Amino acid sequence: MPETVYTREWLADGRIVCYRFVSTGSEAAEAWLQDVTHLFFTWDKQKPLLLLVDLRQADNLMSAEMLKSIREAVQERPAVPGKTAVLVASQQPIQTVEILIERVPADKGDRKMFDQEAEAVAWLLQ
Secondary structure, eight states: OOSOSEEEEEETTTTEEEEEESOOSHHHHHHHHHHHHHHHHHSOTTSOEEEEEEOOOTTOOOOHHHHHHHHHHHHHOOSOOEEEEEEOOTTSOOHHHHHHHHTSOGGGOEEEEESOHHHHHHHHHO
16 A cells, blocks of 8 residues: 555645545545545635546556545535546546446536546636
8 A cells, every 4th residue: 555545736726626546445535535524624615616536547446435435525515616527547447436426416516527637627627
């Protein structure tokens, strides 16, 4: 297991919160759920939360724990306006992520999958 399972960075002059995953195993799931839940509850609701989730690492297979954490984070997300872009590598099996994105209630914000970061960032900033 890598020492750092994900990083959080700010893109577009601080307008986009980006999580880049090195692993999507149970350790990553637990740490990320705590971090993103804190982000949701401390976010200034006067501005949209633009979230980029980068899952493109070649060896990233979504663990059951990670999928559960994503579902929990979405359900716990308070009424924060915004959008979420999910980056996947074009060769990754994306059906699981697509199903997860489709099941998110519409009132939880717009979300879309991409395989190019520039396209994802452009969509978030629209």
